[in-house]
Amino acid sequence: MELLCIKVKKGRLNEAAGTFHTYVVLKVQNLKSTTIDRKGSQPCWEQDFMFEISADEKGFIIELRKKGLLWDSILGILWIPLANVEHATDEGPGDWWTLHSEVVKTGSEIHGTKTPTSHEILLDVYFALPFDIHEDLDCRGYHRRTPLLGTSHSRQDTLDSLSSVDGGLHMKEDTLRRNKDQADRSNFAKARWARAIQKI
Template identity: 85%
Template sequence: MELLSIKVKKGRLNEAAGAFHTYVVLKVQNLKSTTIDRRGSQPCWEQDFLFEISADEKGFIIELWKKGLLWDSILGVLWIPLATVEHATDEGPGAWWTLHSEVVKSGNEIHGTKTPTSHEILLDVYFALPFDIHEDFDCRGNQRKAPLQDTTHSHQDTHGNLSSMDSGLNMKENKLRTDILLQS
């Protein structure tokens, strides 16, 4: 499992869409998350999303929607292949993506999008590195020492010598139990 971090930052929409409230929908595996809606041709969402995903996924969908009186309508869609997503330790400046009007499918599997629209969205997308291998990478996933696939560090390796009684959470739990027993 990996942690996919997506920050929906801003949008650049054509003037016609600027008169509406718009929001972004993220579809990752079987999960769906939505930003708040914003009005204008340059909406600013600045919302962070974190998804725990399996490594066998091919990509995910970003959709831009316009709020309507009776129903909402889609303004654009984007499919981002996970193979293009970098590993990083923290947020970066992001990249502008052009939204499209059509999804390319083969059977039930999405392979991409086509037919660009005049709408763009600024996203920062990266796989969040585990805290114990940050020293091997700079802030945008560029390798410093060892490649990620050869890294064998894990939370268990780093803290494997601690017994469950020594961990911070269990120490607080034990103190609470002691305090309750003393009050009885």
């Protein structure tokens, strides 16, 4: 199990969407979480979410929705592969993601999105490093597993670059993967939640 941290920061929407109240939906495994709704073409949510996920998960869905009188509708959707999510000790500035209007599926399994919209969302997505690794280390750039096929970057390339920061870090990461002590993970999650609450 790993702790996936997602901070939904803000959005850049087209002018037509500026008259609506919008919110973000996160779908991770069988869980669904939502932000509060905000009005305007540059909504600011600044909300933290954490999910304990299994190692075999492939990705998760982000949806931007607008509130309606009778029902809500989707303005844009994004599928983020977990293979490209980095490990970090704390939140960073995040990245702007362009939302799409269509989902790419193989059977019932989602593996991407296509057809860009004019809406963007700022997200900081990372796997929390364990508390036994020094917090001063900047470990962004170390990926969870091999990136998507079609790229020239390999897991070995990632480990080689990581060794320049701390040669033993990937060995500590392997040790963590073998450690299935749920009590320690629960305590770590509670501590991160407390820090997130203090930032509000």
